Amino acid sequence: MFPASTATIPNPDSFISSKPINITKAYIFSLTTYQSIQEFEGKRLAIRRGLSIGNIRKKFNAQYINIDSDTALIKFLHKNRTDGIIAYIADINSAYKALELPLDYYNQENPIHASLDAFVCHKTEINDKKMKEINKKIKELSSSGKLSSLLKSVK
Numbered sequence: 001m002f003p004a005s006t007a008t009i010p011n012p013d014s015f016i017s018s019k020p021i022n023i024t025k026a027y028i029f030s031l032t033t034y035q036s037i038q039e040f041e042g043k044r045l046a047i048r049r050g051l052s053i054g055n056i057r058k059k060f061n062a063q064y065i066n067i068d069s070d071t072a073l074i075k076f077l078h079k080n081r082t083d084g085i086i087a088y089i090a091d092i093n094s095a096y097k098a099l100e101l102p103l104d105y106y107n108q109e110n111p112i113h114a115s116l117d118a119f120v121c122h123k124t125e126i127n128d129k130k131m132k133e134i135n136k137k138i139k140e141l142s143s144s145g146k147l148s149s150l151l152k153s154v155k
Contacts, residue, residue: 002142020116027106030084043083054113070095
């Protein structure tokens with residue numbers, strides 16, 4: 001079981017997911033400011049190898065460059081080898097901290113992708129029972145405000 005989204009899983013019917021616990025957003029990070037993600041159409045965008053980010057490569061017209069790690073994405077951007085990088089905020093924030101760099105510009109009002117995060121696991125009878133327990137706990141945490149506090153503490 002892991003936090004994820006079934007949106008891009010090839011066979012989503014073989015998985016079950018909990019109630020959403022968060023909205024995960026991906027942005028274009030750039031060395032310059034921008035108003036709209038459309039400004040990057042047709043440009044070079046680096047993205048971590050293996051991440052689909054909502055099948056972004058099929059949905060957004062750009063020249064994609066696959067890079068092996070988030071820290072390498074940032075270095076690639078800072079060497080001006082790409083016009084921007086696409087990453088989930090939580091992932092890339094950790095990489096900027098590891099490199100001891102401030103976050104590069106991203107338009108907080110204009111994510112390139114957003115998905116509902118939930119706990120996802122294979123669909124089995126045992127997991128179905130566990131998921132019902134998890135959903136009950138998520139509802140309790142959400143109603144009490146503790147879920148929001150927990151999520152803020154990991155940003």
